[in-house]
Amino acid sequence: MAVSAMNYLQEHIWLPILIGIVSFIVLLLLIFLAYKLYRRCTRYDYTPLRDDLALPEKLSQARQIQRNEVRDDALLNFQFYMRSHNPKYSFSQHLPDMGSRVDKHWFLVREHGKWKDLVVTQCSKSPGCPLPFSSSNQKTIRDMLLDLQHPYIWPTADIDLWEEHEVVIVTQEFNSNGSLKDYIYNAKAKLDWSNKYGMKSRGLALKQIRLFGLQILKGALYLQENGFPPHCHIQAGNVIIKKGACRLSGYENVFLGYTSKLLPVIRRLLKEKPEAIDSLCMGHLLYEMGAGKELEEAVPTRAQLNRCQHPELIQLLEFIFDVAGDYPSLSDIADHHFFADVKLTELKKHPPQNIHLTAAMKALIKAAKKGKVLKSRSRTHVSSRSSLRNKNKSSSKRAPTTNGDLANSSQSKPSSAPAVTIPPPPLIQLAVPPPPSVPAPPPAVGFAQSSNNSNAARDVPNTEGRGALLSDIKKGMNLKKTVTRDKSAPKV
Incomplete structure (x- = not known):
């Protein structure tokens, strides 16, 4: 085959x-x-064609392009601020959007000669800011925030009110472990907030909820006991976890006029009792720790409460979100039997210290509580500027009169002699006054050559200030002539 x-x-x-x-x-x-x-x-x-994209994709792409442009502008402004106002820090990284505030940006810096990372937030001035931007107000709020010393308060390293650009710069220590919100959702600190909190968490254990909850309450009560206004920003993103302890941050927002993220949700409940905002925010935070998900309504329903795995926590939430509207205070929540067996070792090792409030600090706190613009500093600033303006006007009015008397005594024409600025009296006490920058006009020179002491004494009133001025002018006229050597010509 x-x-x-x-x-x-x-x-x-x-x-x-x-x-x-x-x-x-x-x-x-x-x-x-x-x-x-x-x-x-x-x-x-x-290279997809834009016309072939769906409408949601087009909107998402446009928002991303716009956000990148905003971030680039913020980075340029921050680098300019670092060079001109804060050269002791070196720029390390422009962090992603770590929070939900649109006009807020996060930067990682490091102080020269040190290895500790600091996070700097840059945020535009709020329209409802009760604090006018000035050097005195900046010193007031900086000293007040730096005086806070509590084991459950996250310290502020520096705060700067950038008056030229109306921007608030806050510097704090960077925690690589992130916030309590990162701990609940098991997310990394440096990721964008819109990408790391989408999935539901299992929640925390009952022991952790008790410990973390009481630590946050003690930090908020410390601010309250020192006369601070309500925090208004108690949420998981403003709680930093370090070495097993929760430390409250974001307390500067109430002085800068920033509204809370939860305010649109709980605004209806605050009409009759606005001081209960911190208690309601604390209830939302406890629910998120127990259920592993944010509470989207002002008051949890029975089905939402059942998502919490711990009956003790459900009782506490029912106590906070009272149906009758008689919401408890932070002290009442801290005294609840839910936190009866919790031991706070950090308070024993590092007892808190009360801060001494100056008059300027008390005025700032009062303005923040009322939600009105601080006017005491601005009035002082305006009055000082008006007094300085009036002083300049009075000195400008005195100068032509003196020059007119001098011109009459020298029998010169007033039209031929321009107005000569007379130095203020304190400068007359100098032994050798500086020569005038502009040479004296011809009529004044003629007066110096023709008039004698008797004529000057007869024409000019015998006053101490006028005599001192006249003596000073005569000394200026009798100075030796100086010869200048012009070296500006090019050498051949």
């Missing part, structure tokens, strides 16, 4: 040649089709 096949191929030699040619053509065609398919796929992956 094989011999017959070989004989057949020898007789028909063209058949294997034809099969080889056809196979080669088919192989080339397959390679060409694969190449065209690859080009088409890669082209549509990397």
Whole structure:
């Protein structure tokens, strides 16, 4: 059989040649089709036409482009601020949006010669800011925030009110472990907030909820006992966890006029009792720790309460979100039997210290509580500027009168002599006054050459200030002439 096949191929030699040619053509065609398919796929992956995109994708792309432009502008402004106002820090990284506030940006810096990272937040001035931007107000709020010393308060390293650009710069220590919200959702601190809190968490253990909850309450009560206004920003993102202890941050927001993220949700409940905002925020925080999810309504329903795994926590939440509207204070929540067996070792090791409030600090706290612009500093600033303006006007009015008397005593024409600015009296006490920058006009020179002491004494009233001025002017006229050597010409 094989011999017959070989004989057949020898007789028909063209058949294997034809099969080889056809196979080669088919192989080339397959390679060409694969190449065209690859080009088409890669082209549509990397260069999609905007008209072919769906509307949600177009909106998302436009928002991303706009956000990148805003971030680039914020980075340029921050680098300019670092060079001009804070050269002791070196820029490390422009962090992603770590919070939900749109006009807030986060930067990682490091002090020269040190290895500790600091996070600097840059946020635009709020329209409802009760604190006018000035150097005195900046010193007041900085001293007040730096005096806070409590084991459950996250310290502030520096705060700067950038008056030229109306921007608030807050510097704090950077915690690589992130916030309590990162701990609940098991997320990394440096990720964008819109990408790391989407999935529901299992919640925390009952022991952790008790410990963390009481620590946060003690930090908020410390601020309250020192006369601070309600925190208004108690939420998981403003609680920093370090070495197993929760430390409250974001307490500067109430002095800068920033509204809380929960305010639109709980605004209805605060009409009759606005001071209960911290208690309601604390209830939302405890629910998030227990259920592993944010509470989207002002008051949790029975189905939402059942998501919490611990009956003791449900009782506490029912106590906070009272149906009758008689919401408890932070002290009442801290005294609840839910926190009865919790031991706070940090308070024993580092007892808190009360701060001494100055008059300026008390005025700032009062303005923040009322939600009105601080006017005491601004009035003082305006009055000082008006007094300085009146002083300049009075001195400008006195100068032409003196020059007119001098011109009359020298019997010169008033039209030919321009107004000469007389130095203020304190400068007259100098032993050798500086020569005038502008040479004296010809009539004044004639007066100095022709008039004598008796005429000057007769024409000018015999007053101490006028005599001192006249003596000073005469000394200025009798100075020796100076010869200047002009070296500005180019050398050949």
